[in-house]
Amino acid sequence: MDFSFTEEQELFRQAVREWCEKNLSLEKVREMDEKEEMPMDVIKGMADLGLLLMTVPEEHGGTGSDWVTACIAAEELAYADISIAVPVFFLVESSWGYVIDRYCSEEVREKYIKKAIRGEAFVGIATTEPGGGSDIASVKTTAKKEGDEWVINGEKIYISGTEEAKKMGGGYFIIARTDPKLGHRGMTAFFLPIDAPGVEITKRYDDMGRMGISTGGFVMNDVRLSDEYVLGEVNKGFYYTMEGFDLARLLIGATSVGATQRALEIGMDYTKQRILFGRPLAKFEGIQFEMADLWARNEALRSLVYRTAWMVNEKYSTGRFGPLEVSKFISAVKLLGPPLAFRTFEKAMIWLGAYGYTRECPLEMGLRGIMSYCVGAEGGLNIQRIIIARELLGREYVPYK
Amino acid sequence: MPFDISSLTTNDNHQSLKNSVVRALPTIIVPFKQIVDIKEIKVDPNTQTPITVGIPRKISDVDKNALEEAIKIKEKHGGKVIAITMGPSEAKTALRETLAMGVDEAYLLSDPIFENSDTLATARVLAKAIEKLGEYDLIICGEMTLDGLSAQVGPRLAELLDIPQITYVRKVTIEGNKIIAEKDLEEEYETVEAEMPVLLTVTREINEPRIPSLRDIMKASRKPINTWTASDLGISKENVGTEGSAVQILKVTVPKVERKGIIVKAETIEEAAEELVKTILKEGVLRG
Numbered sequence: 287m288d289f290s291f292t293e294e295q296e297l298f299r300q301a302v303r304e305w306c307e308k309n310l311s312l313e314k315v316r317e318m319d320e321k322e323e324m325p326m327d328v329i330k331g332m333a334d335l336g337l338l339l340m341t342v343p344e345e346h347g348g349t350g351s352d353w354v355t356a357c358i359a360a361e362e363l364a365y366a367d368i369s370i371a372v373p374v375f376f377l378v379e380s381s382w383g384y385v386i387d388r389y390c391s392e393e394v395r396e397k398y399i400k401k402a403i404r405g406e407a408f409v410g411i412a413t414t415e416p417g418g419g420s421d422i423a424s425v426k427t428t429a430k431k432e433g434d435e436w437v438i439n440g441e442k443i444y445i446s447g448t449e450e451a452k453k454m455g456g457g458y459f460i461i462a463r464t465d466p467k468l469g470h471r472g473m474t475a476f477f478l479p480i481d482a483p484g485v486e487i488t489k490r491y492d493d494m495g496r497m498g499i500s501t502g503g504f505v506m507n508d509v510r511l512s513d514e515y516v517l518g519e520v521n522k523g524f525y526y527t528m529e530g531f532d533l534a535r536l537l538i539g540a541t542s543v544g545a546t547q548r549a550l551e552i553g554m555d556y557t558k559q560r561i562l563f564g565r566p567l568a569k570f571e572g573i574q575f576e577m578a579d580l581w582a583r584n585e586a587l588r589s590l591v592y593r594t595a596w597m598v599n600e601k602y603s604t605g606r607f608g609p610l611e612v613s614k615f616i617s618a619v620k621l622l623g624p625p626l627a628f629r630t631f632e633k634a635m636i637w638l639g640a641y642g643y644t645r646e647c648p649l650e651m652g653l654r655g656i657m658s659y660c661v662g663a664e665g666g667l668n669i670q671r672i673i674i675a676r677e678l679l680g681r682e683y684v685p686y687k
Numbered sequence: 688m689p690f691d692i693s694s695l696t697t698n699d700n701h702q703s704l705k706n707s708v709v710r711a712l713p714t715i716i717v718p719f720k721q722i723v724d725i726k727e728i729k730v731d732p733n734t735q736t737p738i739t740v741g742i743p744r745k746i747s748d749v750d751k752n753a754l755e756e757a758i759k760i761k762e763k764h765g766g767k768v769i770a771i772t773m774g775p776s777e778a779k780t781a782l783r784e785t786l787a788m789g790v791d792e793a794y795l796l797s798d799p800i801f802e803n804s805d806t807l808a809t810a811r812v813l814a815k816a817i818e819k820l821g822e823y824d825l826i827i828c829g830e831m832t833l834d835g836l837s838a839q840v841g842p843r844l845a846e847l848l849d850i851p852q853i854t855y856v857r858k859v860t861i862e863g864n865k866i867i868a869e870k871d872l873e874e875e876y877e878t879v880e881a882e883m884p885v886l887l888t889v890t891r892e893i894n895e896p897r898i899p900s901l902r903d904i905m906k907a908s909r910k911p912i913n914t915w916t917a918s919d920l921g922i923s924k925e926n927v928g929t930e931g932s933a934v935q936i937l938k939v940t941v942p943k944v945e946r947k948g949i950i951v952k953a954e955t956i957e958e959a960a961e962e963l964v965k966t967i968l969k970e971g972v973l974r975g
């Protein structure tokens with residue numbers, strides 16, 4: 287068993303870290319948080335570094351990175367941008383962009399994927415609807431074939447990157463009911479260009495965190511798409527959706543590792559310098575034991591994340607692990623990651639006292655940002671528990687059936 | 688050395704010139720060093736010695752400026768950049784990084800007998816390697832590495848190779864066979880020129896080193912890294928390592944920095960300021 291990264295991966299980590307030190311300082315993150323906008327130079331910089339949709343194969347314009355390397359990028363981006371706006375932008379595109387590219391037509395690839403790789407478009411995921419996000423099989427959006435075209439009607443809400451897609455161009459992986467009788471086996475995935483006639487962005491949510499990337503909603507009124515915009519096979523959309531969620535959740539794990547690490551470091555730096563009762567605060571066991579616990583948990587998470595990333599590589603390259611086995615581990619990553627990062631921000635804020643509660647201190651951005659992945663973005667925590675329990679106990683124990 | 692204009696048409700390393708003022712295809716050699724990341728060094732509080740085991744290693748900062756400048760010159764004038772480093776086999780990672788930045792060929796000079804070489808012995812190894820590489824036009828070094836801060840390897844190397852040197856360069860232009868360089872003399876800048884081949888040592892101000900992209904890193908991992916040992920270079924033990932060094936390092940310690948904890952007490956801000964200035968003067972921090 288060899289736990290080392292390759293030389294290529296080490297150099298890549300170093301390059302991303304160096305780029306982040308220059309271009310994504312905590313001051314810049316604060317600015318992004320206040321302006322509620324991701325600067326184009328950050329997006330362009332990520333494209334130049336080769337980060338955007340890095341998992342897309344080389345022959346399709348990406349770098350064909352494996353999932354361990356993608357996790358390294360997510361970890362480093364979150365170490366720098368603890369508000370996680372930039373990591374969200376990165377991870378949504380690297381996971382859902384990969385799935386879109388895997389199942390899309392040449393037309394979609396040319397028009398959207400390749401542009402997104404250059405930082406000239408945004409591609410994301412839109413499954414959540416007013417009827418709820420967790421229960422994907424109950425999606426109400428419909429797609430009906432009329433002649434050569436699919437006519438799509440429905441509404442999507444709490445969707446990441448709607449403003450970015452509007453500004454830069456791009457679109458979404460969406461899922462729609464194509465055969466209502468068949469339940470989740472009657473759902474088809476499409477690529478929906480954000481500027482397709484009939485698509486209308488309805489709102490931007492006033493989120494509590496990760497302000498640098500928007501969350502919005504849109505309606506689809508008789509949107510007409512050709513077969514070129516169907517992803518993969520008709521009625522297989524549910525499975526592609528699960529594939530995308532898995533990849534996104536893996537990268538969320540890596541994001542959590544990076545953010546946790548940074549929160550710990552901010553806490554350690556401060557408590558070593560803060561003198562109370564005649565000695566550095568860090569000398570008190572009440573503080574240092576908490577640090578030790580959090581560090582240990584983060585190292586456990588880090589091991590799980592990279593081990594799971596390796597399983598994903600194996601799934602795609604050798605088929606050694608089946609999709610359900612991989613999902614079980616990925617759900618463990620998503621279940622443990624965001625709450626650990628949240629907990630670490632909370633603890634670090636407490637170590638910093640009143641200063642930790644101000645906006646002069648970066649920690650609160652971390653707390654607000656990572657909460658999005660606790661409440662449910664890319665799947666709620668209980669959904670992860672349901673997946674794990676299903677794989678442990680068997681399908682007959684799925685609670686909602 | 689190659690850069691006699693008349694040799695251009697016959698030398699296949701260099702294409703003939705349409706205009707004799709413009710230099711074609713220079714070969715640039717960058718000797719650099721991989722050092723421990725000094726930011727990461729911790730100090731053993733009992734012995735006051737730096738703990739360097741397990742510390743990540745990186746290309747010395749100013750050496751990166753040297754690499755960047757060489758690559759920029761290549762991008763503008765063509766030619767090729769060769770990076771060489773003397774060090775243990777772990778330094779291959781640093782060479783890989785130089786390939787990712789845009790270096791064309793990478794050489795590791797590695798042999799147990801090179802260990803503990805001082806600046807003189809290091810310069811000898813580098814000079815031998817450069818001679819073995821053959822023709823070149825420019826050698827670019829960093830002004831100094833951030834571990835030893837001696838600023839000697841570049842100048843010593845130029846002496847051994849018997850070529851002109853321009854040190855502390857903050858700006859460089861190439862005109863025909865000439866190098867025009869602006870030297871940083873702290874109080875003033877001096878512009879000098881020299882015929883190539885010439886050795887430059889550059890300062891941090893000269894450029895902003897690029898960060899290689901993932902694609903560059905992937906491409907670099909497919910390029911070879913050549914290793915030359917002492918015997919490849921025809922170097923014997925007397926000239927390198929501890930035996931061949933003029934200077935022996937006996938001990939490395941970290942100076943103790945202790946705070947005096949002086950508290951200035953006064954009624955008003957003005958009085959406090961005055962008291963503070965007096966204290967600073969008394970401590971000899973400032974001379975009045």
Ligand SMILES: Cc1cc2nc3c(=O)[nH]c(=O)nc-3n(C[C@H](O)[C@H](O)[C@H](O)COP(=O)(O)OP(=O)(O)OC[C@H]3O[C@@H](n4cnc5c(N)ncnc54)[C@H](O)[C@@H]3O)c2cc1C
Nearest residue numbers: 411412413414418419420444445446658662663664666668
């Ligand atoms: C900032 C942000 C960005 C988002 N971006 C996107 C996006 O880009 N695209 C997209 O499609 N969606 C996005 N979402 C929506 C996200 O996918 C949903 O929030 C998530 O799927 C949960 O759905 P819901 O919010 O409707 O909660 P609900 O489905 O109503 O669930 C509410 C709570 O109940 C729990 N729960 C659900 N079912 C069960 C059960 N059977 N047993 C026990 N507990 C259960 C859930 O875990 C959750 O905690 C985003 C959300 C946020 C907060």
